[in-house]
Amino acid sequence: MLKATLRSFLAHKGRLVLSALAVVLSVAFVAGSLIFSDTVARTFDRLFASTSADVRVSPKEDDFDESIPSGDVRTLPASLASRIDRVDGVAATHIDAEVENITVVDRHNDSVGPTTGAPTIATNWAPTDRSPVRLTSGHAPRGDGQALLDADTADKKHVRVGDTLTVLARPGSFKVEIVGIATFRTTNPGAALVFLDTDTAQRRLLGGPGRATSISVDAASGVGDAALKRNIGHVLGTSYDLKTADEDAKSAAEDLGGFLDIIKYVMLGFAGIAVLVGVFLIVNTFSMLIAQRTRELGLLRALGADRRQVRRSVLTEAVLLGFVSSAVGLGLGIGLAAGLIKLMGVFGMNLKSTEMVVGWGTPVAAFVVGVGVTFVAAYLPSRRAARVSPMAALADAEIAGVGRPLRVRALVGGLLAAAGAAALLGCAAATRTATASSLLVLGIVLTLIATVVAGPLLVRPVIRVLGAAFPALFGSVGRMSQRNALRNPRRTGATAAALMVGLALVAGMSVASASMSKSFDDQIDETLGADFTVQNANFVPFPQEVTEKIDDTDGVGLVVRQRFTALAVRLPDGDRVKTTAAGWDARLDDVAHVTYAQGTSAQALAPGHIALQKEFADDHEVRMGSVLPVEFPGGRRASLTVGALTDQETNDFGMRGGFFVGLSTLVTYVPGGQDSAVYVNAAPGTSADTLRARLEKALDPYPQVQVRDLADYKALVHDQIAVLLYLVYALLGLAIVIAVLGVVNTLALSVVERTREIGLLRAIGLARRQLRRMIRLESVVIAVFGAVLGLALGLVWGVAAQQVLALEGMEALAIPWSTIVAVVVGSVLVGLAAALLPALRASRLNVLAAIAHE
Amino acid sequence: MGDADVVTGVVAARARGLTKAYGSGETQVLALDAVDVEIARGRFTAVMGPSGSGKSTLMHCLAGLDTVSAGQVWLGDTEITGLKERELTRLRRDRVGFMFQSFNLIPTLNAAENITLPMDIAGKSPDRAWLEQVIDTLGLRDRLKHRPAQLSGGQQQRVACARALAARPELIFADEPTGNLDSRAGLEVLGFLREAVDDLGQTVVMVTHDPGAAAHADLVLFLGDGRLVDEMREPTAEAVLERMKRFDVVRGAIGDHPSPRT
Structure with missing residues (x-):
């Protein structure tokens, strides 16, 4: 056997x-x-x-979730190093003055940092045998105005020793001459590195001498890391974070x-x-x-x-x-x-x-x-x-018969479909995001299985309709191709299912993302009133200089700044919520439309006050005038009075509760923060185009921020949603490749199975061209069947997913018809492509051998 | 029959020096060895011979299904040797009707659709009156909507016969049309082929190894080892059987003669 x-x-x-x-x-x-x-x-x-x-000693970390950075750099006094030096078991200490997410530009004002989202890091040059880099040309930076650059960045951005770069640091921009190149000894994780001497780094990056971002400690020989950590802990207490290697x-x-x-x-x-x-x-x-x-x-x-x-x-x-x-x-x-x-x-x-x-x-x-x-x-x-x-x-x-009746499939498919539909309806009716999304997942899985199981049952009715025009258009060739596709519903169903799965996912995702885009558009239209926004794509804060440059630009009428900070709020119902809050300049109403359930912008932004979303407030027993204990980064604490409740739906992920305060309040408690966005209105008499041109000129030295009007801002949001879609399209691409393999497979095996029939057709006068067309049409019918099923399923999923999004404040529903038409047209092409080889093979069959085929 | 007959249209198909060889060199086998043959128009011709005599090959070559190694073949006054694949396909579609031993019908099409298939492929509309006559002659009136799987073997061959007749081709080739049928159904199909010739004026060439079947023809051509060895007019089953027995004698005498493919 x-x-x-x-x-x-x-x-x-x-x-x-x-x-x-x-x-x-x-x-x-x-x-x-x-x-x-x-x-x-x-x-x-x-x-x-x-x-x-x-052992590394660093400032005490908060337990906040910083979803949008505040730009604050936490430091500790450098003098701590001398205290640590005296601790038992310490061989040496090094001061670290390191800042991430800064911008370094060349003389054309182009950033030399990675374009991949990896950070640009500026730090002090203190080489030890543990440094990931070593000096490979030039000399170490000495004093103000000298720096090293890592070799990979220098290569990529064509920076040579002797070139001048500008570092846009928080305390202020400064020029440096590159005096040497440092090369990674180990794997370069993708960041760009700039090294300054320690004193320069402290003053230029951290804003003053005597500060450090952390202190590295070397253990004396024979002293374990854990023991050293304990020793230092005895001396410093609990006000710092200590970590072993x-x-x-x-x-x-x-x-x-x-x-x-x-x-x-x-x-x-x-x-x-x-x-x-x-x-x-x-x-x-x-x-x-x-x-x-x-x-x-x-x-x-x-x-x-x-x-x-x-x-x-x-x-x-x-x-x-x-x-x-x-x-x-x-x-x-x-x-x-x-x-x-x-x-x-x-x-x-x-x-x-x-x-x-x-x-x-x-x-x-x-x-x-x-x-x-x-x-x-x-x-x-x-x-x-x-x-x-x-x-x-x-x-x-x-x-090639019809096989057993499809009763079992009908029953199982019907039950699953009913359960799936019930789950999706439940998802639409649910009022909590968590419930709705788990029902959505359940519904998607159930309806997918139902469609796969019941697919063969749908073959007859759907293909009858799809191929109805075939006999009229293509005569008997069309009729035979339609009937061939109907011949074995199980096989056609399974072949089309492969395509269906991929297309259903795409259709669902594109409905969801189109709805998201539309919701954001609506929301931007509704809330954003400024002529221009100045910010970068991911809310990374920028130095004060940028805001000053905007203020100084001719024709600027109003400037409203926005900052963010992580915080924790103790609520009356006992919950401690970790979230991110925004801080706004006082004239918020001139650049944004906030709808209040109670209170006004003036009350919300008043010193010592805070505003939040009404729905969230109701859930946590917060009322107008409630006093909320708030913790800010660095251990600062405040009691803020609720000055307003908004009706805004919040969809800023990570900004639970929609908290915001006046900028002055935020600066009081997070003094080291930087602006994340600036909203600009033109002065009377200055046209938007003129102002834009002037702003862009003024901000040319700061490539990390861009000037955007309403349309640009929408485009930015669309691009960010599109990233998700590209991933889905890549998945679809793979699914289609395999689905095409499936169609090719089915057709090729069908051709083998129907060899005698093909021989007979050729004998009684079917031309090769006609035979190829017959197989192509069958393939197209199968592919379009898969596409129709997939799109129908995907649309249902998309609409259900939109119901979940609606709970998160994204209420618009948009069906991307152009995508859907493209998918249908694409499926025809897929069908044609899949038929190429099987059709060629069939048309090459020797007539006599085919007739005699067993 | 001389060349004059061709001009007057008495000959439906003919071959001159028709040779078909398989393989090459030492192992070459001649399936047909310089065969000269003419098929008379409006007659029922049977081709007989033992297995491997080349009778099927002859039919395939005459019908434009197979290429020839040497010689010439005409259908009517068209020389088909040298025609391109596309022209051959069109010729088979428009001017030749086929019946095979089995698997004659497209399973996805019903009887009516199978009958008109060659014309549908050509994009021509059938001659309605003729089609009705063929259908009635073959007694298929109440079977037209049936799929092949719903028909008996005999009915299926009648549908194949109707398809071969429907386009009123110059020539109908029938390859062992009764081979898969019981004797009653077989007789019925032979009767229809006879009627097609006598009443409908068609030309039929039938390859068979059954003397009883051959007896329905006007003329029996005997093939042996790729050559036309004999012919018999007004055949009877007994006479054909007697003639066929002589092949066995000859073959027995020659012994281990290699047999070409049929």
């Missing part, structure tokens, strides 16, 4: 290629993502472990982990799509192979093989397929990881592919996924194979 199985596997290997490809792709994504994240994790673990000081490396790795996790999850998303779509392909292939081999299986049964043996033979074939595909996929995954590592290099993160980490978990995962998926997918077909009766050996070769 095993011999027969092997023979059969080898005999059909051509027909298994496409299924194998689907498995290969999903295994490759799984393996690639694991290898990549292991490699990155190992590299950074090593980097952090080798560069962390034995291990703890420091761990928290640095955690900070980076978020970013790496995103890459990992994206890759696993791709793997998931590949697996999901691949399953349909494999099920279909095995079903068709078994249908074609009915007589052969019947003969085996007639010769005495029992059902279990037949089933096992099919499953063995599947496992063989899975095993071979997994091995190939693993190899491809290593290549994929190498490619990703290269790609990271483009973004400035120089990982070495030679240090690629293939943990034991990777091959295990690869084979579990590959073999597992194939086995599961082949299970149902194998049971069907086992049911072939010995009589089948004697029956006529005509197969």
Whole structure:
């Protein structure tokens, strides 16, 4: 029996290629993502472990969630170092004066920082044997006006020793001459680094001598890090954070982990799509192979093989397929990881592919996924194979029948669909985001399964309608292609399902994102009244100089500043809420439209007062005039009086409660903060265009901020939503590739199955061109069927998802019709593309050989 | 029959020096060896011969289904040797009707659609009156909406026969049309082919190995080892059977002669 199985596997290997490809792709994504994240994790673990000081002393950290940075740099007195020096077990201390997220520009006012979102870091030059960089040309910075630049940035931005750069630091901009280049000894995580001498760094970056951002401590030989930490702790008390090298490396790795996790999850998303779509392909292939081999299986049964043996033979074939595909996929995954590592290099993160980490978990995962998926997918077909009766050996070769009635599918599909619909309706009716989103997920999963299960039932009615015009348009060729698509609803359904899954996701996501964009547009129209906003794309604060330049620009009528800070509020119901609050200049009403349930902007922004959203206030028993204890960063505390309650829906993620205060209040408690946005109105008599031109000229030296009018601001928001969509489109791309493989697979096997019929048609005069058209039309019908089902499902999901968004304040519903039309047109193209090879193959069949085909 | 007959349109198809070889060199096998043959218009011709005699190959070459190694073939006054694939396809579609032993019908089309398929492919509308006559002659009136799977073997062959007749082709080729039928259904189909010739004025060439079937023809051509070896007018089943027995004798005498493909 095993011999027969092997023979059969080898005999059909051509027909298994496409299924194998689907498995290969999903295994490759799984393996690639694991290898990549292991490699990155190992590299950074090593980097952090080798560069962390034995003990680091830094200002006490707050437990706030800083979703929008305030721009405040926390420092400690540098004199602390001399106190630590005297602690038992300390060999040496180093002052760190390091600022992240600054901007450094060249003489053309172009930023030399990374364009990838990685920070530009300015720090003091204090080389130790733990420094991640060493000086490779020039000399160390000496005094004001000298700096080092890291070699990668210098290379990329063509900066040479002797060039002058401008550092836009919080205390003020200053020019530096590059006097040397520092090169990474280890992996460059992608940031740009500027080094100043310690004194300059303290004054220019931190705003005064005698400050430090942290103090690194070296342990004397024989003293453990933990023991040293304890010793220092005895001297300094609890007013500072102390971390050993291990703890420091761990928290640095955690900070980076978020970013790496995103890459990992994206890759696993791709793997998931590949697996999901691949399953349909494999099920279909095995079903068709078994249908074609009915007589052969019947003969085996007639010769005495029992059902279990037949089933096992099919499953063995599947496992063989899975095993071979997994091995190939693993190899491809290593290549994929190498490619990703290269790609990271483009973004400035120089990982070495030679240090690629293939943990034991990777091959295990690869084979579990590959073999597992194939086995599961082949299970149902194998049971069907086992049911072939010995009589089948004697029956006529005509197969391709309708198969068993679809009653079970109708029942199961109907029940699932009803449950899914109920979940989606529940989601629409729910009033809490958490409930609504879990119902949404449940509804999506249930309706997806329902559509897959009931797909074959929809084949007849939908394709009758879709292909109704075919006989009229394409004559008997059209009629035959339509009927061929209807011939085996199970097969057509499963083939189209692969496409459906991908398109449903896209349709749903695009409805959700279009609705988000529209809601934001509406909200911007409703609330933003300023002629221009000056800010950068991610609310990173900018130095005071920028605001001063705006103030000084001719034709500026009104300037309203906005800052943010993290804070914690103790509410009357006992909750302590950690959130981010905004601080506004007094003339808020001139640049924004805030609707108040109670109070006014003047009351809200008055010193010592705070405003919040009414709904949130009601939930937490806050009323007008309530006094709320508030904690600000750095341990400052205040009691603020509720001056106004707003009717605003808040959709600023991370800004729970919609808290805001007057800028003067914020400056009192967070004195080191920087402006995050400035709203500008033109003075009477100055046109918007004139003002814009002047603002842009004045702000040219500050590439980190941009001037935007209402339309630009909307475009910015749209772009940020679009990033999400690009990811979805990439997933769709993969799903489509595999779905096309599925359609090709089905058509190719159908052509094999219908060889005699094709021979007959050719004999009685069907031209090759007509035959190709027949197969193309069938393919288009299948693809469009998948697209229609997918779009319908996706629209339902999108509308339900919008109901969840509405609970978060995004109330507009927008259906992106252009995307939908594009998807339908695209599916026709997909169908045409998928038919290319099968059609060519069919038209090349030798007529006589085809007629004689068994 | 001489060349004069071609001019007057008495010959439906003919071949001169028709040779079909498989393989090359030492292993070359001649399926047809310089065959000269003419098919008379308006007659029922049967081609007989033992397995491997080349009778199917002859039919395929005459019908433009297969290429020839040497020689010439005409359908009416069109030389089909040398025609391109596309022209051959059109010729088969417009001027030739086919019946095969089995798998004659497209399973997704009903009987009526199968019958008019060649004309539908060509984008021509059928001659309604003729179509009605064919359908009535073959007794398919109440089966038109049935799919092939819903028809018996005999009914399926009648539909195939109707399809072959529907476009009123110059020539109908029938390859073992009764091979898969029981004797009653087989007789019925042969009767229809006879009627097509006698009443509808069609030309039919039938390849068969069944002397009983051949007896329905006007003329039986005997093929042996790729050559036309004999012919018999007004055949009877007994006479054909006797003639066929002589092949066995010859073959027995020659012994292990390699048999070409049919």
